[in-house]
Amino acid sequence: MPTVSLTVNGKAVTADVDPRTLLVQFLREHLRLTGTHVGCDTSQCGACVVHLDGKAVKSCTTLVLSINGSSVTTIEGLADANGPLHPMQEAFRQNHGLQCGYCTPGMIMAAVDMVNRKGNDLDDHTIRKELDGNLCRCTGYHNIVKSIAAGARAMAGGAGQQAAE
Amino acid sequence: MSATGIGASVRRKEDQRFITGKGHYTDDISRPGQAHAYFVRSPHAHATVRGIDTAAASAKPGVLAILTGAQLAADKIGNLICGWMIHSKDGSPMNMAPHPALAAGKVNHAGDAVAVVIAETLAQARDASEAVKVDYQVLPAVVDPAKAQAKGAPQIHEGAPNNTIYQWEIGDSAAAEAVFKSAKHVATVDLINNRLVPNALEPRAALAEYDDGADSLTLWNTSQNPHVARLVISAFVGMAPEHKLRVIAPDVGGGFGSKIFIYPEEVVCLWAARKVGRPVKWTADRSEAFLTDCHGRDHVTHAELALDDNGRITGMRVKTIANLGAYMSTFSSAVPTYLYATLLSGQYEIPMIHCAVDAVYTNTVPVDAYRGAGRPEATFVVERLIEVAARQLGLDPAELRRRNFVKTFPYQTVVASLYDAGDYNASMKKAMDIHDVKGFGKRRRVSARSGKLRGLGYSTYIEACGVAPSAVVGSLGAGVGLWESAEVRVNPAGTVEVLTGCHAHGQGHETTFAQLVSERLGIPIEQVSVVHGDTDKVQFGMGTYGSRSGAVGMSAIAKALDKVEAKAKKIAAHLLEAAEADIVFQDGKFTVAGTDKSLAFGEVALGAYVAHKFPTGEIEPGLKEGAFYDPTNFTFPAGCHICEIEIDQDTGRTEIVAWTAVDDFGVVINPMIVEGQVHGGIAQGVGQALLEGAVYDADGQLVSGSFMDYAMPHAENFPSIKVDTTVTKCPSNPLGIKGCGEAGAIAAPAAVINAITDAVGHENVTMPATAQVVWAAVRKAKAVRAAA
Numbered sequence A: 001m002p003t004v005s006l007t008v009n010g011k012a013v014t015a016d017v018d019p020r021t022l023l024v025q026f027l028r029e030h031l032r033l034t035g036t037h038v039g040c041d042t043s044q045c046g047a048c049v050v051h052l053d054g055k056a057v058k059s060c061t062t063l064v065l066s067i068n069g070s071s072v073t074t075i076e077g078l079a080d081a082n083g084p085l086h087p088m089q090e091a092f093r094q095n096h097g098l099q100c101g102y103c104t105p106g107m108i109m110a111a112v113d114m115v116n117r118k119g120n121d122l123d124d125h126t127i128r129k130e131l132d133g134n135l136c137r138c139t140g141y142h143n144i145v146k147s148i149a150a151g152a153r154a155m156a157g158g159a160g161q162q163a164a165e
Numbered sequence B: 001m002s003a004t005g006i007g008a009s010v011r012r013k014e015d016q017r018f019i020t021g022k023g024h025y026t027d028d029i030s031r032p033g034q035a036h037a038y039f040v041r042s043p044h045a046h047a048t049v050r051g052i053d054t055a056a057a058s059a060k061p062g063v064l065a066i067l068t069g070a071q072l073a074a075d076k077i078g079n080l081i082c083g084w085m086i087h088s089k090d091g092s093p094m095n096m097a098p099h100p101a102l103a104a105g106k107v108n109h110a111g112d113a114v115a116v117v118i119a120e121t122l123a124q125a126r127d128a129s130e131a132v133k134v135d136y137q138v139l140p141a142v143v144d145p146a147k148a149q150a151k152g153a154p155q156i157h158e159g160a161p162n163n164t165i166y167q168w169e170i171g172d173s174a175a176a177e178a179v180f181k182s183a184k185h186v187a188t189v190d191l192i193n194n195r196l197v198p199n200a201l202e203p204r205a206a207l208a209e210y211d212d213g214a215d216s217l218t219l220w221n222t223s224q225n226p227h228v229a230r231l232v233i234s235a236f237v238g239m240a241p242e243h244k245l246r247v248i249a250p251d252v253g254g255g256f257g258s259k260i261f262i263y264p265e266e267v268v269c270l271w272a273a274r275k276v277g278r279p280v281k282w283t284a285d286r287s288e289a290f291l292t293d294c295h296g297r298d299h300v301t302h303a304e305l306a307l308d309d310n311g312r313i314t315g316m317r318v319k320t321i322a323n324l325g326a327y328m329s330t331f332s333s334a335v336p337t338y339l340y341a342t343l344l345s346g347q348y349e350i351p352m353i354h355c356a357v358d359a360v361y362t363n364t365v366p367v368d369a370y371r372g373a374g375r376p377e378a379t380f381v382v383e384r385l386i387e388v389a390a391r392q393l394g395l396d397p398a399e400l401r402r403r404n405f406v407k408t409f410p411y412q413t414v415v416a417s418l419y420d421a422g423d424y425n426a427s428m429k430k431a432m433d434i435h436d437v438k439g440f441g442k443r444r445r446v447s448a449r450s451g452k453l454r455g456l457g458y459s460t461y462i463e464a465c466g467v468a469p470s471a472v473v474g475s476l477g478a479g480v481g482l483w484e485s486a487e488v489r490v491n492p493a494g495t496v497e498v499l500t501g502c503h504a505h506g507q508g509h510e511t512t513f514a515q516l517v518s519e520r521l522g523i524p525i526e527q528v529s530v531v532h533g534d535t536d537k538v539q540f541g542m543g544t545y546g547s548r549s550g551a552v553g554m555s556a557i558a559k560a561l562d563k564v565e566a567k568a569k570k571i572a573a574h575l576l577e578a579a580e581a582d583i584v585f586q587d588g589k590f591t592v593a594g595t596d597k598s599l600a601f602g603e604v605a606l607g608a609y610v611a612h613k614f615p616t617g618e619i620e621p622g623l624k625e626g627a628f629y630d631p632t633n634f635t636f637p638a639g640c641h642i643c644e645i646e647i648d649q650d651t652g653r654t655e656i657v658a659w660t661a662v663d664d665f666g667v668v669i670n671p672m673i674v675e676g677q678v679h680g681g682i683a684q685g686v687g688q689a690l691l692e693g694a695v696y697d698a699d700g701q702l703v704s705g706s707f708m709d710y711a712m713p714h715a716e717n718f719p720s721i722k723v724d725t726t727v728t729k730c731p732s733n734p735l736g737i738k739g740c741g742e743a744g745a746i747a748a749p750a751a752v753i754n755a756i757t758d759a760v761g762h763e764n765v766t767m768p769a770t771a772q773v774v775w776a777a778v779r780k781a782k783a784v785r786a787a788a
């Protein structure tokens, strides 16, 4: 079996993998990082979004061997282990941006990426358009949109401008 | 109101683990030595299975076992059941066909499982499944419920002639006939309540483990009601006695009804775990979820409303065909009967209602409760009828509603429901003010200037929640009672665990239930934890669906808290050396009335366990109380939703431009959470109205079987929603709660379609009202106007 080496949440990992292993399987099954979820098999729902070298990707559509040598950040690594929450995480809690929590890790990772690309002043329309790749069945999106706008503003405060790549 | 008590928008306690990726959903759990299951499913909607050849597949790497329906039957694993008996109008019982967990001899819908491969890894199980050779003889299929009973239609189950499950009715058809004969005005609608796929974002999963030392089984699964799952799998399927079967429903990623039911896969995983001697895990992929999760709705309805010259409703007649799919799922029979027809009076005084429902089998995925379950279908009928009637009579739709609203309570409808409290005009008036209905004419003219059609639609819905007194549901055919249980365990140092028979999968019980305890015992919310979802930890409970957890589940907690308080008072009296009658409990303190002698709640808790200072012959040591609460009636949340839309005439694209919801949920524990429930419900209702539809082709293939083909609502489909409430306290439970989980999904479809038909000027707009449907309706309306 071929070998893959990655940096995941700041730690170096090396493993032998079946060539068809997807990044999401590698994270969930090899590394037991189960915060990254799978909600579909057609790359539509965004429950699996992680950051690959600082940019959001769908880990369900990424072969782990294809990203050898890269750096991956998952929801578990977004904030420092012993530090405060990332401002986007805090914004989701403050604004009731989650119900069952299943879409939430992907939403938060996509939201941080959105801020990195579009800045800290995000209007309703932009957020809704940018959420094209993320599904939530619980919240009706209302409070997710609110959370992202608030999280984006809070990120301007400095902390967590970049995810902990 | 305290900062964490009833009525406070407390931030959720459960969020910390979800926002940091530390939740524990079923698929996140792994057991040592676990193997993986992959199901071999029928590609055909209807076929006999002439043989299954597993030889080649068994030789594939990693394969531990390949199991079929024949082995399941040989091991005497029982069938899945529908637990609510419905009788036809001629008195005969419903025709419940056998539903084995693996098909034996015949498959009845595309996706029906015929075998399961158990292998070391999921990839190996999937690879091997492709080598399983199934010899199918394909039979003609029937998918359209309106055609299922036709002469010559393919027959799905022996014992269900004409694919008919039951022919049920409520009301007096002859009396209704008389009302319609003499009616001054009759409004008529023909409706299809489109079939929906629930699509909770977490796919269903099951992990089963057999402990041969203890001869016991453990099942982790995505369930809204683990005790009911254990009961059915034990008592009906016969897998193991209840005390040898533990069911754990950990964090569950949304349910909406689809995770109430007992499914074949969890039965098969338990059976396979014992047979193979290894833990067995199965997680649905989304394509599998589309083909195996119970779908919702799927009614074909003809309905009529009779009115007099003053716009007073004199009667209603409804005829519905309900598609229950290939097998009767756990609660499927109740949905188009007692959860549907009993709500057909809506918010109105209607002196005569007759409703006839035929439930039929088709070669499609089973249909069961989905958010609202019967009540969205009823509301759609009532609210479309009233809107059509208003337009026919040339009356303002709000005015027609007002004239017919129930105004005095309690109100006994003619379809069995007893409305206990409400103020329907208050919620409609408030919604109309917030929405600025007065300004609509102007907004419509502005839209017209840019060539767009603008419409406004109401939905003044009612629902029945907190289903309901056990004796009543029992008399209607339910196989279970619908009470709820709670245990309040006060620990010696004064922290509290609440064990509830409810289950949370997004509702926030860990917060709201703790708020109740915090308010009642005067302790900080951090000192309370809520335990649910494990049959080994929690006493039997009925789970969460039908917006019952507040009205029924919290009432059970309140009852247990009453007992805790009563006992603690007795103990406090001894500790304070005062008469029990003189002890006052307030803000977490036991005080001797008229003195400054007092003890904190935690001190009394410790005293209860130390048990030094009271006669233990009279008062038992410890502080732990349980309660079972059986509601005295359904609760009846109601409200008014107003939807405003704009249509691009060239493309038929409908945009929702404004939404106002004013709901009466009775007493609200946490407004933030309640608003969230309303938002989510509206999104699902709008999804039904504009986007979603499970489409089958004539051969029974699910054409919309993935997120690429089935239009799930996205963030872009919604405007910002305005949510408000009015409050009439529910007199049927100690907390005055009515329930809020389903309101949005119940109210929304009618509001959207009423708005579109208002804009278009043509009543025949089917759901989902896609651009194509609306475009065609706009053309049709123009043609009709031109011809007139």
Ligand code: FES
Binding pocket: A037, A038, A039, A040, A041, A042, A043, A044, A045, A046, A047, A048, A049, A058, A059, A060, A061
């Ligand atoms: S799991 Fe990756 S997009 Fe759905």
Ligand code: FES
Binding pocket: A097, A098, A099, A100, A101, A102, A103, A104, A135, A136, A137, A138, A139, B201, B253, B254, B506
């Ligand atoms: S919170 Fe449940 S899917 Fe988004």
